[in-house]
Amino acid sequence: xxxxxxxxxxxxxxxxxxxxxxxxxxxxxxxxxxxxxxxxxxxxxxxxxxxxxxxxxxxxxxxxxxxxxxxxxxxxxxxxxxxxxxxxxxxxxxxxxxxxxxxxxxxxxxxxxxxxxxxxxxxxxxxxxxxxxxxxxxxxxxxxxxxxxxxxxxxxxxxxxxxxxxxxxxxxxxxxxxxxxxxxxxxxxxxxxxxxxxxxxxxxxxxxxxxxxxxxxxxxxxxxxxxxxxxxxxxxxxxxxxxxxxxxxxxxxxxxxxxxxxxxxxxxxxxxxxxxxxxxxxxxxxxxxxxxxxxxxxxxxxxxxxxxxxxxxxxxxxxxxxxxxxxxxxxxxxxxxxxxxxxxxxxxxxxxxxxxxxxxxxxxx
Amino acid sequence: xxxxxxxxxxxxxxxxxxxxxxxxxxxxxxxxxxxxxxxxxxxxxxxxxxxxxxxxxxxxxxxxxxxxxxxxxxxxxxxxxxxxxxxxxxxxxxxxxxxxxxxxxxxxxxxxxxxxxxxxxxxxxxxxxxxxxxxxxxxxxxxxxxxxxxxxxxxxxxxxxxxxxxxxxxxxxxxxxxxxxxxxxxxxxxxxxxxxxxxxxxxxxxxxxxxxxxxxxxxxxxxxxxxxxxxxxxxxxxxxxxxxxxxxxxxxxxxxxxxxxxxxxxxxxxxxxxxxxxxxxxxxxxxxxxxxxxxxxxxxxxxxx
Numbered sequence: 001x002x003x004x005x006x007x008x009x010x011x012x013x014x015x016x017x018x019x020x021x022x023x024x025x026x027x028x029x030x031x032x033x034x035x036x037x038x039x040x041x042x043x044x045x046x047x048x049x050x051x052x053x054x055x056x057x058x059x060x061x062x063x064x065x066x067x068x069x070x071x072x073x074x075x076x077x078x079x080x081x082x083x084x085x086x087x088x089x090x091x092x093x094x095x096x097x098x099x100x101x102x103x104x105x106x107x108x109x110x111x112x113x114x115x116x117x118x119x120x121x122x123x124x125x126x127x128x129x130x131x132x133x134x135x136x137x138x139x140x141x142x143x144x145x146x147x148x149x150x151x152x153x154x155x156x157x158x159x160x161x162x163x164x165x166x167x168x169x170x171x172x173x174x175x176x177x178x179x180x181x182x183x184x185x186x187x188x189x190x191x192x193x194x195x196x197x198x199x200x201x202x203x204x205x206x207x208x209x210x211x212x213x214x215x216x217x218x219x220x221x222x223x224x225x226x227x228x229x230x231x232x233x234x235x236x237x238x239x240x241x242x243x244x245x246x247x248x249x250x251x252x253x254x255x256x257x258x259x260x261x262x263x264x265x266x267x268x269x270x271x272x273x274x275x276x277x278x279x280x281x282x283x284x285x286x287x288x289x290x291x292x293x294x295x296x297x298x299x300x301x302x303x304x305x306x307x308x309x310x311x312x313x314x315x316x317x318x319x320x321x322x323x324x325x326x327x328x329x330x331x332x333x334x335x336x337x338x339x340x341x342x343x344x345x346x347x348x349x350x351x352x353x354x355x356x357x358x359x360x361x362x363x364x365x
Numbered sequence: 366x367x368x369x370x371x372x373x374x375x376x377x378x379x380x381x382x383x384x385x386x387x388x389x390x391x392x393x394x395x396x397x398x399x400x401x402x403x404x405x406x407x408x409x410x411x412x413x414x415x416x417x418x419x420x421x422x423x424x425x426x427x428x429x430x431x432x433x434x435x436x437x438x439x440x441x442x443x444x445x446x447x448x449x450x451x452x453x454x455x456x457x458x459x460x461x462x463x464x465x466x467x468x469x470x471x472x473x474x475x476x477x478x479x480x481x482x483x484x485x486x487x488x489x490x491x492x493x494x495x496x497x498x499x500x501x502x503x504x505x506x507x508x509x510x511x512x513x514x515x516x517x518x519x520x521x522x523x524x525x526x527x528x529x530x531x532x533x534x535x536x537x538x539x540x541x542x543x544x545x546x547x548x549x550x551x552x553x554x555x556x557x558x559x560x561x562x563x564x565x566x567x568x569x570x571x572x573x574x575x576x577x578x579x580x581x582x583x584x585x586x587x588x589x590x591x592x593x594x595x596x597x598x599x600x601x602x603x604x605x606x607x608x609x610x611x612x613x614x615x616x617x618x619x620x621x622x623x624x625x626x627x628x629x630x631x632x633x634x635x636x637x638x639x640x641x642x643x644x645x646x647x648x649x650x651x652x653x654x655x656x657x658x659x660x661x662x663x664x665x666x667x668x669x670x
Binding site: 003005007086088138142143144145148149151152153155159160162163164166167170201240284285286287290323327328329330331332333335337339340342343349355 | 448472519
């Protein structure tokens with residue numbers, strides 16, 4: 001048995017829409033097999049994982065909280081990936097954004113002003129962008145592989161945060177726990193609709209970012225430049241576009257959005273700095289970007305789906321006693337199925353049972 | 366004596382990097398960029414640990430590690446070779462899945478004392494002062510890593526099949542036109558890379574720190590990937606680079622033990638920072654990297670039938 005691919009004469013519009021849904025279904029099938037192997041009732045487990053979190057208002061708020069950083073980061077990454085720049089260090093840019101934005105509420109905690117919060121958000125975005133500027137600089141001027149450098153910087157950022165929290169920024173009244181002092185009320189990102197839940201402004205930033213980047217990609221010359229350079233650097237050069245400038249643009253944009261996500265998460269959800277500020281948002285956002293077809297509007301939808309895997313993981317841990325690592329497995333499976341289903345957009349798949357049969361068939365004709 | 370002890374720890378730290386990087390070198394020479402090394406490595410580590418616990422034999426553990434890595438890499442092979450998905454994204458998926466699955470599978474092994482691969486005593490040779498303990502009183506994995514270097518160098522540059530493999534990596538269309546089975550060779554190369562990453566993971570959980578800790582690969586898979594670039598796809602340079610990185614990561618531990626006045630977190634950054642610096646130095650000269658990079662690295666191949 002062999003699988004053969006036959007290139008479609010035209011890209012399939014149908015599968016462009018169906019393939020992410022198909023990937024979701026396949027992930028659920030694989031997930032229920034996994035639950036069955038773990039000795040859990042698959043239907044009950046999937047229900048606890050993917051349905052129950054959607055049934056209550058407060059947990060919809062939690063969904064928005066978890067989706068916000070994923071959407072913010074993934075929207076930035078989509079511009080990178082579209083332009084063929086492989087920034088996979090968003091987790092590090094998220095961390096540095098959180099640190100840069102926390103300078104005001106931690107170091108200058110005596111300064112009270114309505115300006116604190118906006119400045120924090122700006123500093124967070126700048127911090128993330130500056131950290132993303134390192135792999136950009138190295139790629140643009142030394143031809144260094146950006147996948148490896150941006151990833152190495154993730155480890156460096158996490159160690160730097162660890163050092164800050166255990167050293168200079170440790171809360172003097174924190175009973176020696178590795179946490180910073182709590183942010184003052186004016187440094188906390190406000191809730192959107194306080195009566196019903198915790199969801200805060202980061203979700204609004206995420207939606208805004210998605211709409212703005214969608215507009216840019218669709219209606220501006222810059223968006224066209226991204227796509228052309230991504231598909232063919234040579235063609236882009238003939239059009240007068242600079243791939244070096246594009247490296248800078250895409251990295252700074254994605255770094256700024258990841259940094260904004262970082263400071264929003266710390267200020268809106270956690271309220272202080274601590275050694276672990278992200279359950280892998282920077283890496284999960286890569287899946288979000290692909291599941292959303294590198295399109296900001298698609299990313300908004302896929303960000304909600306992936307946020308559900310985090311939420312479901314937490315819920316399932318409590319209600320059916322499966323490990324929280326199941327979340328990561330689901331995310332990995334989903335990315336696998338998304339990538340393989342996308343093949344259907346460009347190719348027809350034929351299963352050839354035996355080579356000999358084909359040959360004899362031709363002879364008979 | 367202290368120098369000898371440090372050298373021994375450097376060898377232990379360098380061995381998994383060298384093995385994983387060799388596997389990836391062969392994969393990349395065949396034109397496939399598999400970024401899932403970290404995932405395959407951590408799966409190998411948990412597979413090896415589980416098998417060693419179940420059977421009580423560290424050697425069966427090593428075999429299980431190799432098998433786990435190879436089987437896990439087939440997932441990547443099927444997607445990128447049969448379904449021609451994007452290699453970068455698929456490799457990332459393999460790492461994400463590997464980190465999750467290994468954490469899930471290994472949950473019941475946390476805190477259980479591991480089974481260590483014993484060191485092999487070679488009569489007479491192990492007794493030579495200094496050279497004996499360093500080179501001839503090591504565990505099996507170390508000897509395997511040396512055998513890999515010699516074997517792969519011979520295979521790639523002296524054998525017919527090695528020539529075909531490199532031809533595929535440099536120009537898959539021409540290789541296909543010459544009648545070489547591109548897909549089959551690439552499948553084998555991917556599986557070889559997976560087997561090596563699995564063995565490297567097994568070394569971590571059965572030799573380096575004989576126990577299971579979640580995420581115990583700690584970025585070593587990525588450093589192995591960087592080593593391949595560092596070595597500009599040449600086997601002997603992988604060996605040299607691996608030992609250099611082993612020395613950096615061990616030097617960092619010894620510096621912490623000596624109580625040097627630099628915070629431990631900054632010392633822990635050293636291997637990652639060193640990776641970046643080395644990448645800059647190597648990639649700086651565009652011409653030399655272009656000469657050595659397999660020309661069809663990372664490009665999908667669909668045979669025209």
